[in-house]
Every structure is written in C-alpha cells, then in structure tokens.
Amino acid sequence: MKKVVLFAFNGDAMCFIHVLLNALDMYEEKYEVKIVLEGSATRLLPELVKDGSPLFQLYKKVEELGLVAGACRVCATKMGTVEAAKAQNLTILDDMYGHPGMARYREAGFDIITF
Numbered sequence: 001m002k003k004v005v006l007f008a009f010n011g012d013a014m015c016f017i018h019v020l021l022n023a024l025d026m027y028e029e030k031y032e033v034k035i036v037l038e039g040s041a042t043r044l045l046p047e048l049v050k051d052g053s054p055l056f057q058l059y060k061k062v063e064e065l066g067l068v069a070g071a072c073r074v075c076a077t078k079m080g081t082v083e084a085a086k087a088q089n090l091t092i093l094d095d096m097y098g099h100p101g102m103a104r105y106r107e108a109g110f111d112i113i114t115f
Contacts, residue, residue, distance in 0.1 A: 003032040005069065007102070010115050011040030011079075012044040013047065013055060019115050020058040034069040034110070035062060036093060036100050041115075042071050043079035049088060056065050063088075074098035 004026055008019045019035060026033040037045065062068060070091030070110040076082040085092060093100035103113050 001030065001032050002026075005034045005105045005106070005110045006037060006100075007038050007100075007112060007114045008041040008051055009037045009039035011043050013044060014046055016041060016115055017058065020024060020055070022113075023062050024065075026066060027067060028049055029061075032110075033067055033068055034105075037071040037076075037085075037090075039072070039075050039101060040079065042076040042081050042085070045071065045076065045079075045081040045084040045088065045090075049084075069093065070100065072099050073105045086108070 006023055007015055023033050023035050030056060044055065047053050048055050048066065068090060070093040071096035072087040073082065073092045076085050095101045096106065105112060111114050
C-alpha cells in the first residue's frame with residue numbers, strides 16, 4: 001500500500017482545501033494517508049469545525065475517516081488554538097522539539113508532501 005503524509009504548514013484556507021481534497025482523493029485510491037497540521041495552518045483549527053465554513057464539510061469527512069494525524073503543539077500554542085485542537089480530540093504532536101517530526105513517518109515508509 002502506498003503511504004503519504006500531508007504536512008500542512010500554510011494557514012491559507014484555499015491552500016488547506018487542497019490538502020483536504022488530496023487526502024480524500026488518495027484515500028479513495030487506496031493510499032494510507034495522514035494529515036499533520038503544522039505552522040500557521042494550526043490557526044485554522046476553530047474554522048474547520050464551524051458549520052457553514054467552506055472547510056467544514058471536507059474536514060468533517062477526513063476526520064470521520066481518521067485521516068487527521070494531529071496538530072503541532074508549539075504552533076497551535078503560538079496561534080492560540082491548542083485548546084481548540086484538544087476540544088476536537090486531536091492528537092497533539094510534539095515528538096521533535098515540540099513539533100511533529102517527519103523522520104518517524106519516513107521510517108514508517110510514508111512519502112511526505114508539504115503544503
């Protein structure tokens with residue numbers, strides 16, 4: 001099985017929509033796919049679960065499929081959204097100096113794509 005992790009650093013909603021769309025497309029094509037929210041993308045956390053947001057339906061679908069690996073502890077803290085991540089029961093990722101490391105994904109055979 002092909003394995004891909006999408007690291008979303010960009011906090012622009014239009015960019016993040018493409019993260020969600022690609023994750024769903026890869027899932028439908030039988031990839032093992034995960035999304036990691038990093039950098040300024042963590043500021044989108046409250047918006048992702050807001051009904052009526054353009055991100056809501058797509059995010060709800062990837063979340064229901066278990067495609068969201070989690071959010072960066074340091075960046076979510078900096079963006080003021082770590083409590084939103086916890087409220088969404090997201091895994092708080094911090095294995096690399098408080099940030100999610102890529103090495104463990106490489107070790108597990110994932111290709112890494114950054115947005």
